[in-house]
Amino acid sequence: MDNCLFCRIVSREIPSRIVYEDELVLGFCDIAPKAPVHVLVIPKTHVASLNDLGKEHEGIMAHLTLAIPQVAEKMGIKDSGYRVVVNCGKDSGQEVAHLHYHILGGRAMENNFG
Ligand code: AMP
Numbered sequence: 001m002d003n004c005l006f007c008r009i010v011s012r013e014i015p016s017r018i019v020y021e022d023e024l025v026l027g028f029c030d031i032a033p034k035a036p037v038h039v040l041v042i043p044k045t046h047v048a049s050l051n052d053l054g055k056e057h058e059g060i061m062a063h064l065t066l067a068i069p070q071v072a073e074k075m076g077i078k079d080s081g082y083r084v085v086v087n088c089g090k091d092s093g094q095e096v097a098h099l100h101y102h103i104l105g106g107r108a109m110e111n112n113f114g
Contacts, residue, residue, distance in 0.1 A: 001046045006098035010044050020071045024063045027071045027103075036106025037075045037082070041067060047099045050088040068103060077105030 001007045008014040010026055019039055020027030030038040043060045047053060053061065072078040082105030087094035 001098075004046055004098050005096055006040075006042050006100060007046050010042070019074060020067060022063075022067065024060050025067045027067065030102065034102075035104040035109075037077050037104065039071055039075060039103045041071055041101045041103060042098060048097045049094060049099055050086060052099070064101065068101065071103055072105065075103075075105065077103075080105060083109045 005014065009016045009028060016028040016031075018026065018028045020041070024044055025041060026044055027039050027041045030040050041064060043057070043064055045057075045060060047057060068084060069078060072082050082103055085102040085104065086100070087102075
């Protein structure tokens with residue numbers, strides 16, 4: 001989508017620190033990290049949020065899920081552990097309307113789900 005920030009990162013119109021890429025998924029560093037490692041993993045295809053997923057996204061989402069431990073390994077946090085967060089909609093605080101999984105690690109997380 002032309003006016004979507006993360007679609008523009010996928011197309012390299014907007015620069016980012018890419019740490020993982022395959023044919024369906026992109027992983028890049030969050031611009032305002034909340035932990036020593038904070039990577040966003042997104043489907044390259046535009047999906048606004050979890051609420052917009054359909055049967056046609058089944059393969060992409062399975063693929064994305066399998067990419068997460070690969071990203072964690074690459075970032076050196078697979079064994080120490082990490083948190084995966086997905087915001088969906090207004091009450092969650094979702095700011096960017098392109099589905100993204102936050103991968104946070106490199107420090108112990110608090111069990112505070114805000
Ligand atoms: P959310 O609140 O779940 O929608 O998260 C959006 C995330 O995107 C926030 O953690 C932002 O810091 C991050 N973000 C916004 N703009 C960029 C950008 N240009 N490059 C990387 N991360 C970004």
